[in-house]
Amino acid sequence: MKVLRLLILLGCIALLTGCAATHRELKVMEATGYDGCGQCCGWERGSWAYLKLDFWNRYTTTGRNPGRPYTGQTASGTWPRVPQPGLFSSDSLVNPWMIPIRIVFFPWLFLPRSGTIAADTKYYPFGTEMYVPGWGWGVVEDRGSAIKGPTRIDLFFSTHGQAERWGRRNVGVEILK
Numbered sequence: 001m002k003v004l005r006l007l008i009l010l011g012c013i014a015l016l017t018g019c020a021a022t023h024r025e026l027k028v029m030e031a032t033g034y035d036g037c038g039q040c041c042g043w044e045r046g047s048w049a050y051l052k053l054d055f056w057n058r059y060t061t062t063g064r065n066p067g068r069p070y071t072g073q074t075a076s077g078t079w080p081r082v083p084q085p086g087l088f089s090s091d092s093l094v095n096p097w098m099i100p101i102r103i104v105f106f107p108w109l110f111l112p113r114s115g116t117i118a119a120d121t122k123y124y125p126f127g128t129e130m131y132v133p134g135w136g137w138g139v140v141e142d143r144g145s146a147i148k149g150p151t152r153i154d155l156f157f158s159t160h161g162q163a164e165r166w167g168r169r170n171v172g173v174e175i176l177k
Contacts, residue, residue, distance in 0.1 A: 027173055031170075036072055057069065075143045081115055081116055119142075121140070128176070130174065131176075132155060
C-alpha cells in the first residue's frame with residue numbers, strides 16, 4: 001500500500017513539474033515588429049466606393065481580397081496582444097517597486113500572458129509557442145503577406161513607435177512543439 005501511494009505521489013510530482021516530454025527547438029530567426037496601424041497591416045480609412053466619405057470605416061488595401069472591411073483580428077480570429085510578464089517574473093526582480101503597484105492597481109496583470117506572433121503557418125501552425133529574447137513568450141496566431149519561410153516571424157507591439165524601435169533583428173528563438 002505504501003509503495004502504491006509513493007508511486008502515485010511521484011506520478012503527480014512528475015506531472016506537475018513538467019517532466020512530460022516537450023520538444024524544444026532553438027533557431028535563429030529574423031524577427032520584425034508590427035502593430036495594428038494601416039502602414040503595418042495594410043488598411044486605410046474610407047472606401048473609394050463611397051468617395052472616401054466613410055472615413056470611420058477601415059478597408060484592406062493588400063492581400064487576397066482588397067476592399068473588404070478590416071476588423072483588426074488576427075488570421076486565427078483572435079485579437080492581437082502584447083506579452084505581459086506577470087507578477088512572478090524576472091521583471092519583478094529588475095523592477096521590485098512595481099510589485100505593490102501591480103498588486104493594488106493592476107490585479108489583472110498578476111498572471112503572465114503570451115503575445116501574438118505572425119509566422120508562416122506551413123512551418124509553424126496556429127498555437128505554436130515561442131520565446132523571443134527581449135520580447136517574451138508568444139503564440140503563433142497570425143500570418144503576414146511578407147512572412148515566408150521557417151526563419152521569419154513578426155512580433156506584435158502596441159504602438160508603431162515600439163515596432164520601429166524593435167526593427168529587424170536576428171534572435172535565437174526557442175520553439176515549443
